[in-house]
Amino acid sequence: MRFQVKKDVLLDSILNVSRAISTKTPIPALQGILFEVTNDGLYLTGSNTEYSIKTFIPKSEDLQIEKTGSIVIQSRYIVEIVRKTNDEFINFEIVDGFLIKIISSNSEVNLNGINPKEYQKIDFDLKGKPITFTAKEFKTIVEQTTFATSLSENRPLLTGVNFRINGKLLECTATDSYRLSRKRVKLEETIDKSINIVIPSKSLNELAKLFIEDEEKLEMYVFGTKVIFKYGTTLLNSRLLEGTYPDTSKLIPEKFEKVYVVNTQEIFDATDRASLLSSDHVNNIVNLEVKGSKGYLTSNTPEVGRIEEKFSVDNKNNENIKVSFNARYFMDALKALNSLETEISINDEVSPFIIRNVHDDTIVQLILPVRTY
Amino acid sequence: MRFQVKKDVLLDSILNVSRAISTKTPIPALQGILFEVTNDGLYLTGSNTEYSIKTFIPKSEDLQIEKTGSIVIQSRYIVEIVRKTNDEFINFEIVDGFLIKIISSNSEVNLNGINPKEYQKIDFDLKGKPITFTAKEFKTIVEQTTFATSLSENRPLLTGVNFRINGKLLECTATDSYRLSRKRVKLEETIDKSINIVIPSKSLNELAKLFIEDEEKLEMYVFGTKVIFKYGTTLLNSRLLEGTYPDTSKLIPEKFEKVYVVNTQEIFDATDRASLLSSDHVNNIVNLEVKGSKGYLTSNTPEVGRIEEKFSVDNKNNENIKVSFNARYFMDALKALNSLETEISINDEVSPFIIRNVHDDTIVQLILPVRTY
Numbered sequence: 001m002r003f004q005v006k007k008d009v010l011l012d013s014i015l016n017v018s019r020a021i022s023t024k025t026p027i028p029a030l031q032g033i034l035f036e037v038t039n040d041g042l043y044l045t046g047s048n049t050e051y052s053i054k055t056f057i058p059k060s061e062d063l064q065i066e067k068t069g070s071i072v073i074q075s076r077y078i079v080e081i082v083r084k085t086n087d088e089f090i091n092f093e094i095v096d097g098f099l100i101k102i103i104s105s106n107s108e109v110n111l112n113g114i115n116p117k118e119y120q121k122i123d124f125d126l127k128g129k130p131i132t133f134t135a136k137e138f139k140t141i142v143e144q145t146t147f148a149t150s151l152s153e154n155r156p157l158l159t160g161v162n163f164r165i166n167g168k169l170l171e172c173t174a175t176d177s178y179r180l181s182r183k184r185v186k187l188e189e190t191i192d193k194s195i196n197i198v199i200p201s202k203s204l205n206e207l208a209k210l211f212i213e214d215e216e217k218l219e220m221y222v223f224g225t226k227v228i229f230k231y232g233t234t235l236l237n238s239r240l241l242e243g244t245y246p247d248t249s250k251l252i253p254e255k256f257e258k259v260y261v262v263n264t265q266e267i268f269d270a271t272d273r274a275s276l277l278s279s280d281h282v283n284n285i286v287n288l289e290v291k292g293s294k295g296y297l298t299s300n301t302p303e304v305g306r307i308e309e310k311f312s313v314d315n316k317n318n319e320n321i322k323v324s325f326n327a328r329y330f331m332d333a334l335k336a337l338n339s340l341e342t343e344i345s346i347n348d349e350v351s352p353f354i355i356r357n358v359h360d361d362t363i364v365q366l367i368l369p370v371r372t373y
Numbered sequence: 374m375r376f377q378v379k380k381d382v383l384l385d386s387i388l389n390v391s392r393a394i395s396t397k398t399p400i401p402a403l404q405g406i407l408f409e410v411t412n413d414g415l416y417l418t419g420s421n422t423e424y425s426i427k428t429f430i431p432k433s434e435d436l437q438i439e440k441t442g443s444i445v446i447q448s449r450y451i452v453e454i455v456r457k458t459n460d461e462f463i464n465f466e467i468v469d470g471f472l473i474k475i476i477s478s479n480s481e482v483n484l485n486g487i488n489p490k491e492y493q494k495i496d497f498d499l500k501g502k503p504i505t506f507t508a509k510e511f512k513t514i515v516e517q518t519t520f521a522t523s524l525s526e527n528r529p530l531l532t533g534v535n536f537r538i539n540g541k542l543l544e545c546t547a548t549d550s551y552r553l554s555r556k557r558v559k560l561e562e563t564i565d566k567s568i569n570i571v572i573p574s575k576s577l578n579e580l581a582k583l584f585i586e587d588e589e590k591l592e593m594y595v596f597g598t599k600v601i602f603k604y605g606t607t608l609l610n611s612r613l614l615e616g617t618y619p620d621t622s623k624l625i626p627e628k629f630e631k632v633y634v635v636n637t638q639e640i641f642d643a644t645d646r647a648s649l650l651s652s653d654h655v656n657n658i659v660n661l662e663v664k665g666s667k668g669y670l671t672s673n674t675p676e677v678g679r680i681e682e683k684f685s686v687d688n689k690n691n692e693n694i695k696v697s698f699n700a701r702y703f704m705d706a707l708k709a710l711n712s713l714e715t716e717i718s719i720n721d722e723v724s725p726f727i728i729r730n731v732h733d734d735t736i737v738q739l740i741l742p743v744r745t746y
Contacts, residue, residue: 077650077677084646107646111678273457273480277450304450305484 001037001069001094006062007104010090011082013055014075016234017046019206020053021075029118032072035092036116037065045122046075051203051238052122053210058233069094072114078102081109124235126228130219131165131191135211135231138218141172142208144183144336144363149201150176160198162245165191173248174201179329180248180352180366181336195222198245203238210234252354252366256345259316260290261358264342268334270297270309275327277301285370286327291320299327323349324372330355333365374410374442374467379435383463384455386428387448389607390419392579393426394448402491405445408465409489410438418495419448424576424611425495426583431606442467445487451475454482497608499601503592504538504564508584508604511591514545515581517556517709517736522574523549533571535618538564546621547574552702553621553725553739554709568595571618576611583607625727625739629718632689633663634731637715641707643670643682648700650674658743659700664693672700696722697745703728706738 017033025031025048034045041058042065057063071094082090087104094113095101102109133141150158155177162173170185207229211218219230229236274286274297289296295313300306323346334342339357346353355365390406398404398421407418414431415438430436444467455463460477467486468474475482506514523531528550535546543558580602584591592603602609647659647670662669668686673679696719707715712730719726728738 074677080649081646084642084649086642106643106683108681109646109649109678110680111650112676269457269459270479273454276453276457276482277484303485304447305482307483308481310479 001035001071001092001100002065002067003037003042004064004066004089004091005042005057007082007085007088007090009057009062011079013042013044013057014079014082016055016210017044017053018075018079019209020046020048020051020236022048023076025049029072029114029120031076032074032114032119033078034070034072034116034119036070037068039065039068041065045119047120047122049239050200051206051236052124053206054122054124054235054237056233070116071098071100072116072119073100073111074114077111081111122237123226124228124237126219126221126230126235127223128221130221130230131170131187132189133185133218133220134214135216135218136214137185139208139211139214141183141185142204145172145174145181146201146204147332147336148174148176148179148181148365152176157198157241157243157245159202160200160241161204162198162248163195164245165195167191173245175246175248178326178368179333180251181333182248182252182364182366184362196245197222197227198241198243199227199238200241203236207231207236207238210236251352252364253345253347253351256347256354257317258290258319258321258346260295260344260346261314261316262295262311262342262344264334264337264339266311267295267297267342268331270295270311271327271331271334274299274307274309275331277304277307278327283370284327285324285372286330287322287324287372289320289322290315292318321346321349323353324370325367326370329367333367336365337363374408374444374465374473375438375440376410376415377437377439377462377464378415378430380455380458380461380463382430382435384452386415386417386430387452387455389428389583390417390426391448391452392582393419393421393424393609395421396449398422402445402487402493404449405447405487405492406451407443407445407489407492409443410441412438412441414438418492420493420495422612423573424579424609425497426579427495427497427608427610429606443489444471444473445489445492446473446484447487450484454484495610496599497601497610499592499594499603499608500596501594503594503603504543504560505562506558506591506593507587508589508591509587510558512581512584512587514556514558515577518545518547518554519574519577520705520709521547521549521552521554521738525549530571530614530616530618532575533573533614534577535571535621536568537618538568540564546618548619548621548739551699551741552706553624554706555621555625555737555739557735569618570595570600571614571616572600572611573614576609580604580609580611583609624725625737626718626720626724629720629727630690631663631692631694631719633668633717633719634687634689635668635684635715635717637707637710637712639684640668640670640715641704643668643684644700644704644707647672647680647682648704650677650680651700656743657700658697658745659703660695660697660745662693662695663688665691694719694722696726697743698740699743702740706740709738710736 036043045054091103093101098113100113164171172183221228278301286299295311297309337357341358343356409416418427464476466474471486473486537544541560545556594601651674659672668684670682710730714731716729
């Protein structure tokens with residue numbers, strides 16, 4: 001293996017694949033980046049047990065290939081070596097077994113690499129017809145759902161986002177069983193077979209970080225136990241979570257007695273302040289009360305103090321309410337809606353209530369109240 | 374106690390005094406900010422066992438006082454409450470014992486304060502004639518010395534910077550016994566009594582963070598066991614470290630056999646890269662070799678690899694050398710010198726060598742080599 005590559009191009013690529021690398025893995029090869037030089041160009045792969053990222057730098061002025069070959073190079077070292085090179089180009093050469101020499105004008109690094117045969121086989125083959133999105137469209141799905149997935153491994157399925165496709169309708173659902181986010185997207189083309197998969201939240205978040213151009217195309221290839229995303233010359237292969245995702249379709253009530261429209265920034269700030277004294281508590285509970293056109297958010301933290309915040313409410317059905325909930329969940333939901341005005345629809349103080357963007361019916365947020373009254 | 378204060382003015386002040394507050398202190402009163410309202414204005418104090426910061430907001434359009442009084446308010450809450458207020462003005466009132474009410478237009482916070490009698494007495498009285506600096510001048514002293522102090526409490530004196538004044542000459546010395554930084558400053562006025570004190574590094578770093586205007590005056594009042602700095606309306610009172618600071622005057626050799634002048638950025642980058650493979654090791658050792666006009670920085674990390682960096686040297690006495698040292702210390706010293714060209718003066722591979730700014734003889738850095746050859 002011997003090649004010369006433009007520093008900036010290589011740095012972008014290794015930063016992308018290193019997103020998949022955990023320095024904590026006990027498998028030495030997985031702490032490294034797999035370099036594979038073919039006559040077409042340089043393939044780079046980073047991997048963990050959940051997802052893998054593979055990217056490609058084609059042979060060009062930026063990449064001169066003298067000899068093909070492959071090796072695994074420790075991610076933490078190679079990222080810093082490339083980042084801290086002042087030269088425009090860097091030369092790589094395997095000199096002896098798995099010893100790699102990295103040369104720029106005033107610098108020579110000899111690094112012990114790892115046998116590429118020790119690197120796990122990852123299948124990046126793309127088969128069948130993909131589902132296509134723009135990067136921006138998919139990023140919105142990720143931002144509006146992943147925050148609501150569970151952080152606990154008690155119910156592994158809830159750590160992922162459920163993607164369900166029927167015909168042209170994609171429904172993405174995330175829940176940690178205390179709150180739920182549901183996003184609906186109309187696909188450009190009808191999908192023949194219906195799809196019902198759960199993608200790990202972490203894979204989705206890392207995928208979204210690869211996006212640079214809003215309008216660039218993202219292709220999604222669904223297989224039995226994995227999904228592969230293709231964005232430009234980069235592929236992300238994620239395992240799917242096994243099991244049947246709970247049916248959440250009946251959780252969201254269709255009718256509500258009480259409907260309130262509020263200014264999003266105003267109620268967000270009020271919630272933020274009302275939860276100040278308890279924000280370091282696990283149960284960061286605030287109480288919402290509506291009386292006519294006046295809204296109150298209060299919190300009581302024994303021995304510390306009490307906060308009361310006022311805000312104005314457009315009380316659609318002229319109904320009053322008292323309800324308590326986790327301030328963090330409420331603020332997460334408001335952020336995800338990304339709307340100037342928010343509609344809060346409630347039946348009573350114990351049933352799940354929903355939060356919507358007045359001008360966007362593709363996204364709905366549901367929160368389970370906490371009984372305090 | 375009852376007053377109205379402009380949010381921005383109060384926020385700046387409580388952020389300043391909260392620099393002295395540790396949330397880890399077991400003394401509840403020290404987790405708080407002492408608010409003292411007199412007919413002149415509002416005094417705010419934050420404190421830990423090493424240093425205290427007191428600042429003053431005078432009665433003005435920004436501060437309307439209705440009733441004097443004092444209370445201690447939990448720092449972590451009051452900072453966030455003030456920061457997150459959207460209003461221009463905030464009202465404070467003690468309503469009952471040590472319950473404080475904080476009111477802005479849509480928000481009412483009731484917070485349990487602490488009896489101000491539980492707050493330690495701190496003497497901020499200024500007596501005698503101060504030593505004066507500009508903020509910029511003092512900040513340079515801090516930046517060029519504190520990094521070289523010891524982090525270990527084994528020899529507490531070395532965790533501070535030694536300030537020694539004789540006549541018009543101030544000499545500031547910091548060392549962790551492996552490297553040393555010495556800064557000399559010519560004072561504007563002669564100081565009558567000679568001064569030899571050790572100021573905790575942490576106090577100096579926090580003091581420098583208070584500075585806003587480069588040209589504003591900083592006054593330093595030295596007492597038997599403490600020092601008080603006055604910057605604008607803010608005072609910082611720091612205890613002094615007890616004991617006799619080691620005499621370091623003979624550590625810095627006066628004559629050198631080998632003198633090299635190098636481009637600072639070039640040798641800094643070379644050291645940074647040469648230490649890449651060992652940067653997470655305690656002994657981050659690099660080897661410097663000069664042969665004629667060529668310089669080499671190398672490092673060997675068993676089982677990981679080897680790096681060699683080249684750079685050019687103006688070899689004043691045409692003498693060669695091989696010497697090994699801690700890369701971190703060398704880079705810290707180069708940064709502190711803040712010079713385009715750096716002069717490295719060495720006698721042999723086991724004696725301390727020094728690093729200087731070619732154009733600034735007020736600052737000298739000394740490093741003890743490590744024996745590896």
